[in-house]
Amino acid sequence: MNALGNLDVRRLTPHRPGAWPFAMTVSAPDFAALIRSVAQHADQEAFATLFRHFAPRVKTMLMRGGAPAVSAEELAQETLLAVWRKAAQFDPEKAGASTWIFTIARNLRIDVLRRERHPDTLLPDPSGEPAQPLQADHVLAAGERDERVRAAMAMLSPEQAAVVRAAFFLDKAHGEIERHLGIPLGTVKSRLRLALSKLRAALEDFA
Amino acid sequence: MQHHPTEATLVAYAGGALPEAMGLVVATHLFGCPACRHVKAMAEAVGGSFLNDFPPTAMDDDALALVLARTERPVAPAVPIPRSPGLPPPLDVCTFGPWRRIGLGLRWRPLVTGGSILAGLLEGMPGKVLPAHSHTGMEMTCVIVGSFTDHDGRYRAGDLVEVEGTHQHRPTIDGDGPCLCFIATEGVRFRGLLGFAQRWIID
Ligand SMILES: [Zn+2]
Numbered sequence: 001m002n003a004l005g006n007l008d009v010r011r012l013t014p015h016r017p018g019a020w021p022f023a024m025t026v027s028a029p030d031f032a033a034l035i036r037s038v039a040q041h042a043d044q045e046a047f048a049t050l051f052r053h054f055a056p057r058v059k060t061m062l063m064r065g066g067a068p069a070v071s072a073e074e075l076a077q078e079t080l081l082a083v084w085r086k087a088a089q090f091d092p093e094k095a096g097a098s099t100w101i102f103t104i105a106r107n108l109r110i111d112v113l114r115r116e117r118h119p120d121t122l123l124p125d126p127s128g129e130p131a132q133p134l135q136a137d138h139v140l141a142a143g144e145r146d147e148r149v150r151a152a153m154a155m156l157s158p159e160q161a162a163v164v165r166a167a168f169f170l171d172k173a174h175g176e177i178e179r180h181l182g183i184p185l186g187t188v189k190s191r192l193r194l195a196l197s198k199l200r201a202a203l204e205d206f207a
Numbered sequence: 208m209q210h211h212p213t214e215a216t217l218v219a220y221a222g223g224a225l226p227e228a229m230g231l232v233v234a235t236h237l238f239g240c241p242a243c244r245h246v247k248a249m250a251e252a253v254g255g256s257f258l259n260d261f262p263p264t265a266m267d268d269d270a271l272a273l274v275l276a277r278t279e280r281p282v283a284p285a286v287p288i289p290r291s292p293g294l295p296p297p298l299d300v301c302t303f304g305p306w307r308r309i310g311l312g313l314r315w316r317p318l319v320t321g322g323s324i325l326a327g328l329l330e331g332m333p334g335k336v337l338p339a340h341s342h343t344g345m346e347m348t349c350v351i352v353g354s355f356t357d358h359d360g361r362y363r364a365g366d367l368v369e370v371e372g373t374h375q376h377r378p379t380i381d382g383d384g385p386c387l388c389f390i391a392t393e394g395v396r397f398r399g400l401l402g403f404a405q406r407w408i409i410d
Contacts (some may be wrong), residue, residue, distance in 0.1 A: 099255030
């Protein structure tokens with residue numbers, strides 16, 4: 001279910017190897033401002049811009065995660081509908097726009113998998129996690145956050161980036177990470193530890 | 208708090224790749240652990256950057272119109288879920304079966320789920336030593352109340368124990384009061400702490 005059977009890590013390599021520490025050369029739309037505009041003015045134009053950027057990418061993410069095209073389409077629509085409905089809850093001090101939308105898509109997918117497998121059971125909605133303060137000495141603006149993470153990811157070697165992606169999307173409990181990357185678990189772990197310590201160092205002040 | 212999930216586990220949790228019962232164990236730990244919430248937040252930000260970098264897949268022609276039409280419809284109010292006192296979030300909104308005595312002074316209260324998930328609350332009295340056992344699969348435990356010790360150290364409330372591979376241990380419940388843990392494993396072939404409990408439940 002979690003298998004990214006067709007995950008091609010080379011195609012997932014960040015294509016903007018930006019300069020460190022800031023790679024602000026690309027003028028992407030200010031997604032956080034668009035979400036705010038949806039929250040405050042039910043702005044359909046702003047929403048359409050968000051939809052055109054994120055829905056097709058959520059669809060790709062879900063399909064790479066093994067979802068058939070039809071359910072990926074459906075879930076991508078649900079994700080953007082949730083973006084509209086929850087727009088007022090978006091807090092750029094807690095997460096960048098793409099991070100926030102990523103967690104919405106992830107939670108919806110977990111929810112769908114659960115309903116398929118255990119229709120009668122009651123487990124908590126992962127999106128209902130109680131809000132908790134993060135340990136942050138200072139906070140970054142949403143757009144800055146996304147750029148910082150992008151730049152930090154670009155600092156990883158291709159092998160490290162591949163192992164982070166695999167750890168992210170593959171089923172850890174069933175050995176899919178090792179199988180997919182063709183390296184033993186010990187190597188997976190040490191590469192991941194190295195990659196994460198690089199990311200941590202780069203994102204130290206990051207809540 | 209001294210025992211935390213591995214980074215690989217936190218990353219998998221952030222990516223939604225962890226089997227859900229184990230996700231519940233991790234979430235229970237996260238509730239009390241700001242340090243791990245920080246790592247989780249970082250991993251989610253990495254997820255956001257993955258999302259941004261995925262190539263687009265064309266949506267249906269009418270997708271945007273359909274979603275905009277749905278935004279006009281009223282949203283059904285969320286039904287509040289009753290919370291059980293005495294359990295930390297998110298376990299307080301989970302459905303558990305009744306307590307059962309399973310021998311050796313242990314009580315077991317299964318999480319009501321289906322499929323291959325085996326998870327639940329295990330409670331033991333101080334001084335109890337569980338038989339030495341080994342693990343073949345992956346098993347995660349979060350201590351809720353009390354403490355226990357094995358050769359790796361002492362586990363107190365909030366601590367998370369992750370065992371996988373051919374790990375051998377012999378947990379002893381210490382402290383003055385009972386020890387309550389939430390344990391989860393995925394799959395049917397396991398011989399961990401829960402496998403031990405399961406023998407009593409099934410036999
Ligand atoms: Zn922790």
